Amino acid sequence: MTPSTDALDLDGVLAAATAEAAALRTSGRWSQVDDDRLAEAFETAATQALRVPALAERSTELRRIARKVLPAAARPQARRAAALADRLARIAFERLEHTIDRSRGR
Amino acid sequence: MSTMARRPERIDQIIPAIVEHDAVSNHTFEAQRLLRSMGFVSEIYARILGPGVEGRVHPLAELPQLAGDRQWLLYQHSIGSPAADAFVRHQGRRLLDYHNVTPAHLVERWIPPLGVESRLGRVQLAELAPKVAYAFADSGFNAAELTENGFAVVRVVPVLIESGNIEATPDPVAMARLAAEKRAGGSDWLFVGQLAPHKAQHDIVKAFACYRRNYDGKARLRLVGREMGNAYRDALRRFVAAAGLSDAVDLAGSVPLGTLAAYYATADVFVCCSDHEGFCAPIVEAMHRKIPVVAYSVAAVTETVGEGGILLPDKDPALVAAAVREVNERPRLRAQLVEAGQRQAARYSLDGARKAFVAAISEALTLP
Numbered sequence: 171m172t173p174s175t176d177a178l179d180l181d182g183v184l185a186a187a188t189a190e191a192a193a194l195r196t197s198g199r200w201s202q203v204d205d206d207r208l209a210e211a212f213e214t215a216a217t218q219a220l221r222v223p224a225l226a227e228r229s230t231e232l233r234r235i236a237r238k239v240l241p242a243a244a245r246p247q248a249r250r251a252a253a254l255a256d257r258l259a260r261i262a263f264e265r266l267e268h269t270i271d272r273s274r275g276r
Numbered sequence: 277m278s279t280m281a282r283r284p285e286r287i288d289q290i291i292p293a294i295v296e297h298d299a300v301s302n303h304t305f306e307a308q309r310l311l312r313s314m315g316f317v318s319e320i321y322a323r324i325l326g327p328g329v330e331g332r333v334h335p336l337a338e339l340p341q342l343a344g345d346r347q348w349l350l351y352q353h354s355i356g357s358p359a360a361d362a363f364v365r366h367q368g369r370r371l372l373d374y375h376n377v378t379p380a381h382l383v384e385r386w387i388p389p390l391g392v393e394s395r396l397g398r399v400q401l402a403e404l405a406p407k408v409a410y411a412f413a414d415s416g417f418n419a420a421e422l423t424e425n426g427f428a429v430v431r432v433v434p435v436l437i438e439s440g441n442i443e444a445t446p447d448p449v450a451m452a453r454l455a456a457e458k459r460a461g462g463s464d465w466l467f468v469g470q471l472a473p474h475k476a477q478h479d480i481v482k483a484f485a486c487y488r489r490n491y492d493g494k495a496r497l498r499l500v501g502r503e504m505g506n507a508y509r510d511a512l513r514r515f516v517a518a519a520g521l522s523d524a525v526d527l528a529g530s531v532p533l534g535t536l537a538a539y540y541a542t543a544d545v546f547v548c549c550s551d552h553e554g555f556c557a558p559i560v561e562a563m564h565r566k567i568p569v570v571a572y573s574v575a576a577v578t579e580t581v582g583e584g585g586i587l588l589p590d591k592d593p594a595l596v597a598a599a600v601r602e603v604n605e606r607p608r609l610r611a612q613l614v615e616a617g618q619r620q621a622a623r624y625s626l627d628g629a630r631k632a633f634v635a636a637i638s639e640a641l642t643l644p
Contacts, residue, residue: 178609186602188598200594
């Protein structure tokens, strides 16, 4: 390949990017507050996403135990009762989260 | 006086898990083609067979046990697995191809079993060292780890990148959609790789948020790759929404080769913020397709990018955004980076990697 352009100055490019990044921060166009806001948003998203598989895992375990201890005839009623309890728990949890969010001013 | 080992009839491969559109899996399939071209019978045996490999891979339980001088085994090591036990039980010569093991601390929060497998992978690496006659790795970074673990003969053989990833022509439908979005203005950031915590797509999103706010309010971020577990994908989706970027970030998932080619064809910059890579084939694919690369310098990424892209000492969102701005606002720099990237990609050409692989196997055949 024949070089069609001048030599690439990677150190110079990095220096220019570093200077521009510093300018972004000193001018307040990107600040620690932004870093913290995004870090917290990701942590919240991670916590929520990780809770779902944990709940599913617990639900599978409960079903496994129920199959062992409940007679077959009682299982449909138990399933309906568990679904209702699950719905109520979710509503309660969402209300709690909403209250926490409001208390944090979000 | 030493004599060469008898040439075996077959060199079979063992891989813990194999799946379509995965760099190590692609490498394994290409290695099979090369071993066959060298005149060996060569089959692939896996403990876990993912979708898309039906008819091309056998379950590990079907591995034939021939006399040691008739059959050699090549183990593709990138994760801890009981498959390594079958490899060790083999009586013939054992070869190992190392792609690195993702550090457990980067994944265990998200996929606890994977954390366990990662730890096991490092333990097994040390245990395999005295049992392997010849080892090779797809980067100098990985080769150094083999040497540290006591492997006697270590060579570097670049990853055999699937030719379709660099040769496929863009799918016209995908191309039309992406090109139409591009006409609306704004630059396109691209990263290709599993949606996985150690690939740290969330750090790309942070840098992208900074870039959108300060330089290009119409920019788009394309994240292409299948998810490694649901939790990280869900977290990323929630995070993108919380950052107000749902309209700008495309979580494309796994896509066919033609669609992948369309993503490459419409990208302005390839951005990598991974915390760990054993090679990172998409960096080479991007360079091959004339896309400037901006990457956080870590693990094997430093070596794969080399002088062919911008390597950053950290992942400060402001620094990543500023580096992308340099690329997008300086046409001469872009041209230089494209040229440098192509030179670097040529070092990892499929043809060159094939020759290196064949040379490595040939050398292993000369060992006593």
